[in-house]
Amino acid sequence: MNKEQSIDLISTNYSFLSPECKIELSAFSQILTFDKKTILVKEGQFATNMYFIVKGAARAYYLKDGKDVTDWFAFENDFICAINSFFLKIPSPHYIEVIEPSILLKISKEHIEKLSDKYREFDSLGKIIITKTMLQLQQRIVSIQFETASQKLESLEENLPNITQRVPLMHIASYLGITLETLSRIRNAKYRI
């Protein structure tokens, strides 16, 4: 999978980009491969890059009283960044970690801004990604708010099928706001029926 193909994925999955825009995006971005467990952003850093996941997976997490809490998962065709730092220009409360051997397309905020100024379509792309994220977060609040632990797991599996095969359960538990023990009990209860 080369850079041009990766950019085509974005154009296809999100919103159309003109040939000129794609060429310039290509010049401004890099394809990178990472090992599992690579940390892309550390807590306290100023995060200035956006990553598009061509292959693999990543997560955003933060430390809550020393405990690792996963806040976001990203898989193929998803974007990921440390949103608070990226948008508010503050030190990142989040870590971003690659959780599978991955191929990512990286582009800096600076270049995103240049492209957004020059190409209306690229600006739209940004808006579409942010809107999608906003709506996903809103849905997640509904799920967190009034579902039991086992309903939360079901909702997650609907939204991200196979996630339990790809991601350690401890990350899933903290993402759902339940303990690892509870998640384990829920899963076993399921297959006991």
Place this chain on the structure above:
Amino acid sequence: MNKEQSIDLISTNYSFLSPECKIELSAFSQILTFDKKTILVKEGQFATNMYFIVKGAARAYYLKDGKDVTDWFAFENDFICAINSFFLKIPSPHYIEVIEPSILLKISKEHIEKLSDKYREFDSLGKIIITKTMLQLQQRIVSIQFETASQKLESLEENLPNITQRVPLMHIASYLGITLETLSRIRNAKYRI
């Protein structure tokens, strides 16, 4: 407070709008006053309007198993709409209700799109509002996820001071994902120290 002054509030609080853009926005929008308890959007409707709150307050809520669950509060200088319907063009799961006698500036999605096409600054304004909302939702997830009922109340009071004076506690309780009874007990425990 007239329409021009309201539009100035947007320009000041969110992002600069040129005189021409303001004039056209003025032509495309209406200032409206509403009584408390007015429903602006009903469940099932296609929501095509965005509202800016000049004075007063509104909330978005949905019915979860027949129970009224508040999902969003908006006060002076906030925008409110039925986000799922507005952005996804689906029947709204939300109601939007005015909860104080209010003055609102109303603008349709159609006009927003026209203005966004014509004025880059107006398009940016949209992006800024969506980004702000996204970040707020993300913060709210953190709060919901790992705080006790009483910490949730504290977090809310930090973000929206005086909300307990302006909004019935039942709405606050459902917004926080706790029962009215628990909220009542928490509040009384506070002043008993």
Place this chain on the structure above:
DNA sequence: CGAAAATTTGATCGAAGTCAATCATTGTGG
């Protein structure tokens, strides 16, 4: 003023948390 809505208070219960021990899987260095 009286009805409806909002809030408080009390008693009881249960889902999920905590703490602790064990079991399973993964991966790395000798």
Place this chain on the structure above:
DNA sequence: CCACAATGATTGACTTCGATCAAATTTTCG
């Protein structure tokens, strides 16, 4: 390539926060 350490997952016993159900009290408003 095996051993054993590190990481991840399961199971058990016990506790707790907040839910539920019920009733009383206060506030709001036509």
